[in-house]
Amino acid sequence: MGSRVDKSQPSDRELADISHLADGTIDPARRAETERRIAESPELSALYERERRVVDVLHRAAATDRAPASLRTRIEAQRPTAKTRVRRRGAYIGALAGAAAAVILALALVLPGGTPAAPSVAQAAGLAVLGPAQAAPAPNPSNPTGKLAKDVEEVYFPNWDRFGWRADGQRTDQPKGRLAVTVYYRWDGHRLAYTIVGAPTLKEPAASVSTVDGTVLRTMQLDGRVVVTWQRNGHTCVLSGAGVSPHVLQELAAWRVPE
Numbered sequence: 001m002g003s004r005v006d007k008s009q010p011s012d013r014e015l016a017d018i019s020h021l022a023d024g025t026i027d028p029a030r031r032a033e034t035e036r037r038i039a040e041s042p043e044l045s046a047l048y049e050r051e052r053r054v055v056d057v058l059h060r061a062a063a064t065d066r067a068p069a070s071l072r073t074r075i076e077a078q079r080p081t082a083k084t085r086v087r088r089r090g091a092y093i094g095a096l097a098g099a100a101a102a103v104i105l106a107l108a109l110v111l112p113g114g115t116p117a118a119p120s121v122a123q124a125a126g127l128a129v130l131g132p133a134q135a136a137p138a139p140n141p142s143n144p145t146g147k148l149a150k151d152v153e154e155v156y157f158p159n160w161d162r163f164g165w166r167a168d169g170q171r172t173d174q175p176k177g178r179l180a181v182t183v184y185y186r187w188d189g190h191r192l193a194y195t196i197v198g199a200p201t202l203k204e205p206a207a208s209v210s211t212v213d214g215t216v217l218r219t220m221q222l223d224g225r226v227v228v229t230w231q232r233n234g235h236t237c238v239l240s241g242a243g244v245s246p247h248v249l250q251e252l253a254a255w256r257v258p259e
Helices: 012-023 028-040 042-061 069-078 082-087 092-110 121-130 246-254
Strands: 147-152 155-158 166-173 180-187 190-197 208-212 215-222 225-232 235-241
Touching: 012 028, 012 042, 028 042, 121 166, 121 180, 121 190, 121 215, 121 225, 121 235, 147 180, 147 190, 155 190, 208 246, 215 246, 225 246, 235 246
Parallel strands: none
Antiparallel strands: 147 155, 166 180, 180 190, 190 235, 208 215, 215 225, 225 235
16 A cells, blocks of 8 residues: 555656666665665656666767767657656656657667767757646746746746746756756747756857847757857856747847846
């Protein structure tokens, strides 16, 4: 009755442990307990084995030539987070198997080259296409017209209601172990994704450089989306959208809450 298998929903900590065990980054103090939980749960065991399969392929690819950054970004973006995989109870086994197969097939067709990318602006921008996983954050009670009640290490997400862009979802990911929170905004049929990656800042990409209201912005095209990135308080911010002009993204990126 009280066994691990009987619980309907693993905790976020359990899911993180399984992910870290699969890629070899788990805290040694938690390894034995995580392995025990996996052994007791056929579902978690299947999840772990599929994780390991993807990691093994990526590691083998790392020994040869390097794949294009855009391909590696798309491959990483197709790999569901541990939290998402387990939450989708009914269909998650089949979906996960398909995702793992897609990663392996992509590597087999396009590689022999390919090493897993370190966290990059391109990878952070790729998170945008995964879509929201949670409801949008509410306005911040201390400054409801300027900020949302969501931040990454005290770097806030703006409330853009005044410009017509209303927050309509969010998600949290950990590309290569780095915290990345994305808030989605929608207006007039268009959606923007604003990702803040935890410190330290990511390597700046090769892109068009401009300065708007004192903020240095880098703008580029990535898989049909306009991407604007900048640094704020030791963090990397990435704003992207399809069908929206670079000028709009740049103006939003440079906007700051009035003092």
